[in-house]
Every structure is written in structure tokens, then in C-alpha cells.
Amino acid sequence: MTTAVIHQPDFLPHIGFFHRLLHADVFILLDHAQFVTHSSRSWMNRDKIKTRNGEAWLTVSVLKAARDTPINRIELAENGWREGNLNLIRENYRNAPYFSHLYPQVEALYALPCSRLVEFNLASIKMLMDWYGIAIPSMFSSEMQPAGKKNELLVDLLGKAGATRYLSGPGARAYHQDEPFEKAGIEVSWQQFAHPVYAQQFGDFIPYLSSIDLFFNCGIEQSRAILRSI
Secondary structure (H helix, E strand, C coil): CCEEEEECCCCCCCHHHHHHHHCCCEEEECCCCECCCCCCCCCCCEEEEEECCEEEEEECCECCCCCCCEHHHCEECCCCHHHHHHHHHHHHHCCCCCHHHHHHHHHHHHCCCCCEHHHHHHHHHHHHHHHHCCCCCEEEHHHCCCCCCHHHHHHHHHHHCCCCEEEECHHHHHHCCHHHHHHHCCEEEECCCCCCCCCCCCCCCCCCCCHHHHHHHHHHHHHHHHHHCC
16 A cells, blocks of 8 residues: 655644654655645745744745746745844754754755745755655656646545555545545545644743754654654
8 A cells, every 4th residue: 555645845844744754655745736825824935933932933035926826936035034044043942952963954955056935845844854764755746747626636646646545634624525535446544643742942832833843952863753652
């Protein structure tokens, strides 16, 4: 049985994103989907870290684009956001136990000569997959001649990837339909995820932060163990 995960190429995702990848055989990056911003559900060019004053956004600045522009055509702006993000990370994690060990790789990520959001986000995902010890192949939906919409689109991509099982996040239940998957002989499983609590700086625990919060506080070995204990 080949298990696939389908998700947009988000920026520096939280641990739940990688929990699904840990239990998958292939990762389909939904890069031809519409770029969505200014929404509580949009994580494509932003994620949260923890500061002395609570949560704060790390945001990747992008050039303005038409409403229906797909993710893979969104271009990065050059307005100082890289330096701004690094300064915010450095200011709030410099005293974290594993900051000095891992921060050079974050600096290298931000130094990559990417011109498109999808390139930068994929690099951030690959960096975190390496830290988590996850190694599965990835595919771009834009290169798979995608057909259909919503559930039919997912079934189309799964079939082209040779997947027989789809591991979905719980947020998709609201618009999920069994019939297209059953017709294609694809089993649907739902992610069972309970956010772990780990040692953080600055007071009470805050969940659903970028994975860099976990790694700066806990290091690679402990973070891998935390992910695999869920």
C-alpha cells in the first residue's frame, strides 16, 4: 500500500504538518492551487514563533498578484523581509539551548537566491524534513497534468502518483466526499494528531508554532523523538 499526503507548500510548517509526512510514502505539493493570503487559514507565506511578548509572525513578503494566481507563480519581494525575519528569530531564540547549533542552517535558507515563493517554501520544508529525519519523495501537482476540482482533483493526483491510501488532515472533513475515493479504490485515513507539549522559553506553552521553535528549544534528537511519540 502506498500512502500519499497532499498539501500546499507552506512556509516553515509546524510539527503537525510533518506528523503526516512521517506516516506517508510520497508527498504531493499542491503548488498549482490558488495562492491565498489575508486569511486565518493561510500559512503559505507566514508562520508563528514565540517571543518575549507572545506569538509573532514571520512573514515572507511577496509581490502583488491577481486573485487567481497559483502558488507556483507567486514571486518574492525584495524589501528587507529576509533580514527582518532573521533579526526577529535571533532576538528571541539566541538563548535557546540549540540555537547556536541550528541557526546557521536557517541563515543559509534565507540566503538562497530564490525568486519564487514555492522555491523558498520547499527549501524550508526540506530543511525541516532533514532535521526530523523524514525522507520521502515529493511531487509537484503542477507537473502532473492535474484534472478536476476538490475531491476529484485529489483522486486524480493520487492515481497519478500510484497511491492507494490518502492520509488527510482533519480540517478536510468539512468538504470530504467518500464516493470519488471509493470509485478509485483509494482508502482514506484521517490524521490522528495531539499537539505535544515541550520545553519552551517565555512562560506558558504555545502550540502550533513553526517547527523551528521546537528545534531551537529541544534539538534534533529530542525533536525527532517527540514527533515519533505522537
